[in-house]
Amino acid sequence: MLMCCLLLLPLKVAAQDSASIYTAQLLQPPNDSVRTQAIGRLAALRIPATFPLLIAINDKKLYLLDHKAVTVDSKPTGEGTYRLYSLYPDNILLTNSSGQPLLLPLSALQTVDIPRADRLQLAGIAPLLNLFSNDAQKRILAYTQLKNTGDSATLSILQAALAKESNADARRTGKDVLYAARLYSATSTAAAKAYIDSIGDNWSDNAPVLLRNYAKAGFLNQETAHYAAAQAISLEKRYDSLQRIQNFFSGLSLGSILILIALGLSIVYGLAGIINMAHGEFMMIGAYTTYCTQVFFTHTLGIPQTDLFFLAALPLSFMIAGAMGWILERLVIRHLYAKPLESLLATWGVSLILIQTARLLFGDLTAVKTPQLLSGGWQVSPHLTLPYNRIFIIVLTLLMVVFTYLMLYRSRLGLQIRAVTQNRQMSACLGIETRRVASITFFIGSGLAGLAGCAITLIGNVVPDMGQTYIVDSFLVVVTGGVGKLAGTIFSGLGIGFFTKISESFFQAVYGKVFILVFIMLFMQYKPKGLFPDKGRVAED
Amino acid sequence: MMNTPVLTVNNISAAYGQSIILRGTTLSVKRGAVTTVMGRNGVGKTTLLKTIMGLLPAQEGSILFNNENITALPPHKKAKAGIAYVPQGREIIPRLSVYENLLLGLEAHPDRKAKIPEEEIYSLFPILKDFRKRAGGNLSGGQQQQLSIARALVSNPSLLLLDEPTEGIQPSIAQEIGSILQQLVQQKGLSVLLVEQKIDFANQVTDHYYFMDRGRMVLDGTAEELKHSELEKHIAV
Amino acid sequence: MLLNVNNLAVSFGGVHALNLDHFSLRDKELRVIIGPNGAGKSTFLDIICGKTKADKGEIFFNGKSILGKTEVKIAESGIGRKFQKPSVFPGLTVHDNLLLAAKMKKDIFSSLFFKSTPALADRIHSVAVKLSLTNVMYKLAGDLSHGQKQWLEIAIVVLQDPTLMLIDEPAAGMSDEETEKTGALLLELSKAHSIIVIEHDMKFVEQIANELVTVLVRGKRLMEGTFAEVKNDQRVIDCYLGRTNAQLETL
Amino acid sequence: GKAGSSDSATAKETVKIGVLHSLSGTMAISEVSLRDAVQMAVDEINAKGGVLGKQIEPVIVDPASDWDLFAEKAKELLIDKKVSAVFGCWTSVSRKSVLPVFEQNNGLLFYPVQYEGEECSNSVIYTGATPNQQLIPAAEYLMSEKGGGYKKFYLLGTDYVFPRTANKILKAYLLSKGIPKENIIEEYTPFHHQDYQTIISKVKRFAADGKACILSTINGDSNVPFYKEFANQGLSSATCPIMAFSVAEDELRSMDTEFLVGHLAAWNYFQSNDLPENKKFVADFKAFCAKKGLPGGDKRVTDDPICWAYTGVYLWAKAAEKAGSFDVSKVRNALYGLDYPSPDGLVKMDPRNHHLAKPVVIGEIKPDGQFDIIWKSEGLVDPQPWSPLTSPDKDCDWVNHNGTYAKK
Amino acid sequence: MKTKNNPLYYILFIAIFAILLPAGYLSGLLSVNTISVWGRYFCFAIAALGIDLIWGYTGILSMCQAFFFCLGSYGIAMHLLLKKTVAAGAVLPDFMAWNKIDTLPLFWQPFHSFGWSLALCLLIPALFAFVIGFVLFRSRIKGVYMAIITQALTLAMWLIFLRNETNLGGTNGLTDFNTLLGYSLSSSSVKLALYMISFAVLCAAYFFCYRITNSKFGKVLQAIRDSESRISYAAYKVVDYKLAVFVVAALLAAVGGMLYLPQTGIITPGRMDVKASVEMVMWVALGGRGNLKGAVLGALLVNFLYSICTSLFPDSWLFILGFLFVITVLYFDKGFMGLLESIKQRFSPTRFKTPQTTH
């Protein structure tokens, strides 16, 4: 292979020269036809060094900075600024005088408009170009598209690209292509099997398809075909078992969200006996608090670091939703402890008011940016990625459950809360300031809802009536678990999460949901007072 | 100070909605003594204790505790001031364990760091020790009554309001409750306002009697002054 | 025998609340059950009337097994219950409480097309008079005092006119006079009904216990005998009566 | 009761129109902007002296995303308020619910949203796209060399009539183009579905060989969790692009665009259209929202339904001027073949039915929530309310036929 | 406790709705639309009576009344749609043709006949209620558990009705009818007739419920609400009683739904989504639970306010309704009825009741 490269060397030097010429023509064309021709030539030459430039053209991301051709990173860094790369002759990250990456907004660059027709000349070599893209996803795609290539020039470019490939997924996919090429050209059964094994070990997303195709084509002999088919099946089996882990994780994550939302409701409803129809709206308040924090950080404080806002938003959403809950308790709920039914009506009214207020204040549409730390996922193994935002929510839920448990069952306040909710008058006679305890209960319950709202911004929307989406689910969780039972809320949240995921792998989402509802109804037949019913006299009405 | 009544109820009236129950009830509870209120069903004995405790507003009249006017104070302040209440119907917090119910007694204890006097309580009511972890609501009726009394004692009150405390309690323990009361009154200077209908028990502990009828006190006197015959006249239907 | 109970046992979370080898009741017998707090007396009645499910054992009422039957079935077969903690319909007037209790057909259609008869009105009135409820006839039951609720609940059982009455602590919260009156009423009722009474008031027990008294301790039947036998039994004195017994001697 | 009282006095100077967009409930998210667009058009026309010398008086009501209330409000507008035309509705179900009301009371509804077709009412002016003005070009583009040559299609939608019908047509189209059945997956999620973990896993597997794309008719608030999960599981526009039919600039305002960059949408109009008419329209709309103190202010964007809601009012005004009357049938007749220089360029009412001929555009989402136009139809695309793919025998013609008729 | 029956309420009610409103329309003061709108409110009020029976009197919070309401509506809608289809010479309703269904599903067949439709509109909800009730009551599901399960059931039904596979029009539901028993639904006189029929049915339903609640049966219901276990020790078969009211409540909801459909002209699954089912309960709560007049008043007033506020204050009606809920709860003890009572009491000479004595 080295020989091959050496032989190509003189040719390459000559090509490089012409590449420089074409590049210059392209950037400062005396007329349109020259540019068109230059691009066409460059495309025909297929010199990897020019690929970054061609990619930039193809992606419409070619800019001039001080008359030098540059391109921008695929994602903006914080507030609309981008990292810049030079394009030709070398493709490197630009730095400022202090060695830091140079960050500029698009407005500081001069856009180079290449007409659509010119760009279309690049369509044919797009996969090759993309092998050198800065975007790992595009490289993966490019490797995939090159899959069945037998031509050696392409293969050598592929090898060059693989040599500097930094992304594991992309490397895997790339290697597949190489192995496949060799597999198809293998002449001995042993060699073919060896390549099949390599493909299996490498195990890219594409591997089963590749092996299947090989098996179907039956290139060498029956034996290798069978061997390939068997390998494909074993890969798929392995994939399936990973998929089960993924499914388990999905269930855990959905369950955590349900628990997080239901936790506050469980306290306010199960313990304070108030059917809080506005619970979802406290979640919405938490979500909007997160939104406002983001706006405040980026616009008012001008802090581009996007993650900081989320750190601040977590406690803030708890406090603000909690404070709103506290006010609600003071103004309305306080008068209704003797009339739990009326609390249903009043909180329904409050929820209408809160929704409309949010609508008038924020309009219907708002966006919360996911913190950078929490985007993407943890690649546990090649085919198992656990998204960070979901891991975060699971951890947050765990923390909140522990917090709630300690607060309720290991603190004096918890004892007071439980006493007050079971027998308000007697608690007062025992020296507990029931009003204060009720306010605090509401504060914590609503605060937890707010926190849930903040967490939900990581996976869902921020809209005025977002609370309504969750209210039935959270009531289902609380009730299935048994009213006022923390453990019940946790188990039923997880249970519903897992069952939903299991049913979704059999049914479509809609029927999956119906299935869960029917399942819950049947379950209540068997446990009419939830997962953890009170036993004995306590349970009497 | 020693001779002033610990609690004075002056001419109070109280009502549930529109039905007036107490009509100018007056009474005083001697310091370090047991004052008993007797009367037939439905005359307002429980209502009187509820009003003293602040569960029901007194529409007229005043209630003085240690010479301070506590008429309008909310119940929790009264509890903190040293009034403990054993209500009719036990009012155990059902889903809290027996131990947690006792812990609640500490809420009104003047000393925030106070501990439950476990030995004393458990020697008086041994069953509570065995059932420490059981939900209060699962206890038998008499056990709950014991717990209710124990809970009141935990707060170390200066005035104890007892509404038919021996109801449902087995004879031997009722007996003991009587002696403990006497002990507390004599040794710690506890004052007790007892509502009781069983004359045997009342006789055992009482220093001063009141008879109540239709929301008013109709008769009162010391244990010696009051003859059985007179008493029966009022209790008879 | 009207009621026959064998090897009845129930436990709550490991604690044996009731473990009764045998218990039987004659027709028109008035039986008193005594025993320390937590002995399982109320639990025993709870099992008979279907409120609590037994772990094992058998109960025959009028020769038919009633264990595991629903509360309604048991009530229909002729068992009425007064609970330890007064339980009435707080949202209905005393009169309506009594009306609902009164013995008659209780299916939907009879209720829909129910018309009061003078006989029924008389019966309700006479029971109300007997139990001093006439003054509170149109008060909501929830607004009654504790003692009044006790009366009302007894009245409910009386009007139900069951073969077997299960009466849990009727004298609690009543004055001595009223207790005596209740005793007299129970004695009168026992001419036509079988009754099981639970009480801690020894004077009251003495008044009504013309027949057997059963003593339960920790779920087990300690002894069964006449009132005199029971009150002089050293075991009963030790675990239940305490020094009170001495006082009873003086009565 | 709503007795008509002082109407006659003011009727001389004003003409009433109804605005029937949900301002609360689940659809408010989309429809509030349409109310704003209509209001802006009305203000502009009034500032220029009104229509036929009369000022337009909009009667705004809130049908609250409640389909029955849509019908009730439609009756109220037509019977009690006697409006000359109504501008409203977003979802197909709301349109279906008011349709009989408009037909029975001879009303005229301007409906500004893309829809599933299979309808041909004499009382509705459909300014939104028919399937062939949005769906088919998008699928065609994705299959083309330039569009990526995709061979597998995941049709994913919210479970209601537009996605269902759209997918029916898309499927017929794809099959007709030789895509094998097993390369097409159809799946629906309930309204407000929030958890896309399972579905994205399925997509990931489906798209492993790099030949698959998604045709999304996911509606409203499900989009954010959908796109977020898509990115989180390591998929991107490069590996499997999403072509959305219900995501426009206004929806993008509510999303963290980082996850969406590079994905596609097909519409008839994008804010990034650089016609001078459009530049002015966009600037005017921002100024209008800022001036009225509407939430979002000058950060508001325009999009396809906003453009057609706005254009609808002008079409009506122009038709009324042409007819010289506000009479519904006269206006309707004036509308056939009428053209109007909309922000999207010159558009033209069909000469035979109540749909609009207009350009089709496909855009790629940019980080700023705008679309890069990557494909544009040659000229205007004529509307086909009955898709030849699924109803080859039907057509809609109110000039020569009585609405829907059977083609020979 | 129970409000004394003041004939003034009835006279006023009948005078306004049976005389004043129709007269207003006939004399041209009111539009036919106003009449129709009130006719629809009556349908809600009929359903509200059922909710009051099951919830207000028996204490069972059923969140599936909206579903029963829809069953009634869908039944009639199917009939009307088939009539229209047949009249147009087609075999299948439009939406089915579009969904590529070639034969009319079997369960649609009986709805060709008006009689069968009426019967099925009552039978199906009753059957549903019977089965659901039997299962739930037998396993002693109560209180909030009952509320949540019935809500889950409604939610499941909603999802199923949204599907096109169900062949009931999916999200779009059923709409676009023209005649009922040969009379054009768009004609004003038919609208007036429907209004009057709805009013008459409302009055009949009220009378029926009034009789029920004032019988001994009604007292048993209240006793079940107060203490379900105690009443079974008194030998009342709680399950039977609950089941009976549950079925009656379902029937009332269905009747409301049946009358609602021709006056509204559309039925969609939206009528039974979570919001709709909660709102139905709110009418009764706001009017005054456990009080039949309150249920009617609540349903009429809330819906009337909903209608006018969404027109008059499109941007702020949620505030108005929201505050109304909160204020009513805070200041009036028993809903609107409580308010009326307290107003009445203020002007009545017997304002100061003599206190009751206990002896």
Ligand SMILES: Nc1ncnc2c1ncn2[C@@H]1O[C@H](COP(=O)(O)OP(=O)(O)OP(=O)(O)O)[C@@H](O)[C@H]1O
């Ligand atoms: N659900 C339960 N869980 C745990 N223990 C229980 C439960 N129910 C009853 N017990 C226990 O069973 C025992 C029997 O109770 P029961 O109420 O029958 O007593 P009793 O004889 O009626 O007492 P009393 O005289 O105090 O009324 C008691 O010790 C009680 O604490």
Ligand SMILES: Nc1ncnc2c1ncn2[C@@H]1O[C@H](COP(=O)(O)OP(=O)(O)OP(=O)(O)O)[C@@H](O)[C@H]1O
């Ligand atoms: N919540 C209430 N609402 C209305 N009236 C009530 C209420 N509670 C008690 N009453 C009435 O008040 C009167 C006094 O009741 P109270 O409970 O004080 O009597 P009591 O003397 O304690 O009787 P008992 O010996 O039966 O316990 C009774 O007539 C009763 O009917």
Ligand SMILES: NC(N)=O
């Ligand atoms: N017509 C639509 N997009 O529902």
Ligand SMILES: [Mg+2]
């Ligand atoms: Mg009392």
Ligand SMILES: [Mg+2]
């Ligand atoms: Mg007992």
